[in-house]
Amino acid sequence: MLQTIWGWQPALYLFLGGMGAGTFVMAAVLYLIDRKRHGLIICASMWAAVASLGVGLLLLLSELTQPLRGMMMWSAFDHFTSWMTYGAWGAFGALVVFGVSALLATPPIVKRLSSKETWYAKHGGSVRRVLAVAGIALGAFVAVYTGMLLMSSGGVPLWDTWLLPCLFTVSAFDTGVALVELISVVVSKKERIAHKAQTLMERIVIVLVLLELAVLAAFFSAMLGADTATALGATAAQSAEMLTAGVLAPYFWGMVVVCGLALPLIMAVIGLASKKKDVRAATAIGAIGALVGGCELRFLILAAGLHANLAAAALMAVAG
Numbered sequence: 001m002l003q004t005i006w007g008w009q010p011a012l013y014l015f016l017g018g019m020g021a022g023t024f025v026m027a028a029v030l031y032l033i034d035r036k037r038h039g040l041i042i043c044a045s046m047w048a049a050v051a052s053l054g055v056g057l058l059l060l061l062s063e064l065t066q067p068l069r070g071m072m073m074w075s076a077f078d079h080f081t082s083w084m085t086y087g088a089w090g091a092f093g094a095l096v097v098f099g100v101s102a103l104l105a106t107p108p109i110v111k112r113l114s115s116k117e118t119w120y121a122k123h124g125g126s127v128r129r130v131l132a133v134a135g136i137a138l139g140a141f142v143a144v145y146t147g148m149l150l151m152s153s154g155g156v157p158l159w160d161t162w163l164l165p166c167l168f169t170v171s172a173f174d175t176g177v178a179l180v181e182l183i184s185v186v187v188s189k190k191e192r193i194a195h196k197a198q199t200l201m202e203r204i205v206i207v208l209v210l211l212e213l214a215v216l217a218a219f220f221s222a223m224l225g226a227d228t229a230t231a232l233g234a235t236a237a238q239s240a241e242m243l244t245a246g247v248l249a250p251y252f253w254g255m256v257v258v259c260g261l262a263l264p265l266i267m268a269v270i271g272l273a274s275k276k277k278d279v280r281a282a283t284a285i286g287a288i289g290a291l292v293g294g295c296e297l298r299f300l301i302l303a304a305g306l307h308a309n310l311a312a313a314a315l316m317a318v319a320g
Contacts, residue, residue: 010149013056014298015175017091018146018168019291020052021139022176024098026204028132028139030180030197031105035125039107040191045180046102052179053095053142087145094138101131143172150301157226157236158305163219170215171294174208177201178264178290185284195277205268205286209261220244239304252300260293 147165267286
């Protein structure tokens with residue numbers, strides 16, 4: 001059941017799984033703070049979370065030596081001694097909660113369940129609140145797990161630090177908020193997001209970007225400052241240098257730092273400072289930048305750790 005090599009599929013899982021978790025968390029927060037508004041945005045965001053996590057899990061299963069057996073979780077992940085097992089069950093639980101929440105947020109289903117004097121008509125609000133809270137907890141776990149999966153794999157010095165799960169967790173929430181923002185722009189002709197909710201997301205973006213910059217700084221400080229007299233320390237420093245000053249540096253500084261962090265930060269500040277109520281253009285630009293940077297971050301972390309060009313392998317696979 002163990003992976004024989006790390007290909008490009010896990011890089012996409014790390015992005016899609018983390019983004020899906022973050023998307024649901026943001027959608028659930030919007031529901032909990034105002035249950036009477038943003039029905040379309042919340043519904044679309046929850047379905048996007050289900051799709052992202054579902055596709056991500058399929059990509060991760062494709063890396064197993066026996067993918068079909070991996071789908072039979074009760075027999076494939078029955079030894080609770082590794083993060084792979086905990087993560088598999090946690091992600092499966094999240095997928096179930098996300099899916100049920102998305103169904104109960106879908107207007108035709110809500111209308112049908114609430115049209116009669118049924119148990120759900122009386123207690124549906126409580127059910128959705130419980131699912132929202134449970135989904136937030138499971139989403140946070142999945143976000144952390146995307147980093148723990150690499151940290152616990154062993155044999156790769158660049159990944160062997162608690163700062164990596166911290167980095168991927170913050171990035172998961174960041175990309176999740178970005179996807180909800182982008183969805184709010186796409187459906188704005190049918191449903192405009194409230195100014196209060198838009199301001200909340202912009203403030204969250206600013207906090208998350210600053211936090212991610214701080215974690216990135218700590219991560220590279222630890223890796224570049226590793227003891228190069230040892231094999232592990234020298235390898236960690238070499239991997240980090242590939243990102244900051246080596247062959248991967250243009251992608252890291254351009255796509256992760258500038259596009260994925262600086263651009264969303266600037267757009268969020270513009271949105272908060274703008275006296276205009278319509279900041280959809282700035283929101284869309286910042287959100288797209290965050291999604292591009294978040295995806296690139298996973299590819300670069302895997303590529304630097306393995307000293308491989310995973311992006312090229314992914315493009316070749318897609319091209320056939």
